[in-house]
Amino acid sequence: MPDARDTTEVDRGDGRRAPGRRVPGWAWWGGGAVLALVAGGIAIGAANAAVYSPEAQVQDYLDALSAGDGGAAMALASGTHGTDGTHGTGDTDSAGDADPVPNIDLPSGTATSLLQGEPLQAGMAALGELTVTRGADAPDGRSTEVSVGYTVEGEERSTVFTVERAGRDWLFFDRWRMAAVPVRTVEVIPANLPPEAASTPLTAAVNGVQTPLVTTSGEAPGQAFSVLPPMVVDAGVESTFLQAEPSRLVVDTAVPAPTTEDTGQSPEPLALDLALQYTDAVAGEVNRQLDAYLAGCTEQKVLQPAGCPMGYDTVNRIPPESISWTVAGDPAATVVPLPAEGGDPTVMAPLEAEAVLTLQEIDLVTGEQQPVEHRDPFTLEADLAVTAESVRLTPRVP
Numbered sequence: 255m256p257d258a259r260d261t262t263e264v265d266r267g268d269g270r271r272a273p274g275r276r277v278p279g280w281a282w283w284g285g286g287a288v289l290a291l292v293a294g295g296i297a298i299g300a301a302n303a304a305v306y307s308p309e310a311q312v313q314d315y316l317d318a319l320s321a322g323d324g325g326a327a328m329a330l331a332s333g334t335h336g337t338d339g340t341h342g343t344g345d346t347d348s349a350g351d352a353d354p355v356p357n358i359d360l361p362s363g364t365a366t367s368l369l370q371g372e373p374l375q376a377g378m379a380a381l382g383e384l385t386v387t388r389g390a391d392a393p394d395g396r397s398t399e400v401s402v403g404y405t406v407e408g409e410e411r412s413t414v415f416t417v418e419r420a421g422r423d424w425l426f427f428d429r430w431r432m433a434a435v436p437v438r439t440v441e442v443i444p445a446n447l448p449p450e451a452a453s454t455p456l457t458a459a460v461n462g463v464q465t466p467l468v469t470t471s472g473e474a475p476g477q478a479f480s481v482l483p484p485m486v487v488d489a490g491v492e493s494t495f496l497q498a499e500p501s502r503l504v505v506d507t508a509v510p511a512p513t514t515e516d517t518g519q520s521p522e523p524l525a526l527d528l529a530l531q532y533t534d535a536v537a538g539e540v541n542r543q544l545d546a547y548l549a550g551c552t553e554q555k556v557l558q559p560a561g562c563p564m565g566y567d568t569v570n571r572i573p574p575e576s577i578s579w580t581v582a583g584d585p586a587a588t589v590v591p592l593p594a595e596g597g598d599p600t601v602m603a604p605l606e607a608e609a610v611l612t613l614q615e616i617d618l619v620t621g622e623q624q625p626v627e628h629r630d631p632f633t634l635e636a637d638l639a640v641t642a643e644s645v646r647l648t649p650r651v652p
Contacts, residue, residue: 308417312400324369333434361439364480373461380486413484439523443476450639460489493642498528543647552579563632564609576614602636
């Protein structure tokens, strides 16, 4: 190839211009190669910082959780993703579904509804804006920490993940994988379940999905869920007669709590207790049944109504048709709230009332008949059997 020339003319001093000196061709090629190497180095550095970085692995994991794609998130959390050179949210088939993840161990007996779809998305949305920051590298350089920051109800929190080197692609690009992220267990438990409700169905809304907390199979009340951090679990109960205000638990640790000493067992589950209370409908139903009970007492044309707290004694003769019982005023029951713990949770506060009896009484000696009005104050106590959809009032009478 002919030498390249510098065509710049040089002033000779006599008014004429002379052609510039000739530049060797190898210099042009060498300069271009240097520029290419510099540009390539910059591109590799940028790719390693943006695409092939520890933060990118964690961001892919968070993106999968936010999209409700539990399969892809679990693939990244398995501790094996990236060992075959893959990057991103995992291999997918032609339909776009994540491949099964055989390396994930889910705690036995836990529900998986918070690992997929809308419940998973709801738990992530409650975290608000997420920030991903690279932390300290391990001394040997084989792993690093990546912190995910977020704010829940005004409190700043974070979850720290460990990301490990898994080799290089094309000699230049770093390959990373997340260290195995333990699946945590969250137990949603009705903390003060009335005894009568322990064998009847009760459901809770957990991140928007209705989940049975009590079944008729006799199992212990509550439901355990598998959860990948970070995650917010919101739960509450709404039924006709039992309710629990929404409670919240933030699962913010990616490192399991210490195992039980010398047992090798999994960490203790995280508890989300729901404090049950009666709904306003309980008092209404109790008073309806109380009115029916007292009406059954006053309808009896006898001096000692059966199963009732009132009565009248006399030695004189009483024409049965003259007997008339009423209850003064309009007594209303007060339901004792469910205690937070301990105590008898299903009682009605003692009811103070007064029965009024009118009748005709015939003296056995003189045969004289005269009207009588008898007032009989009484105290009525009662037990309650309350379940999610039923109430039963049982008065305590001799």
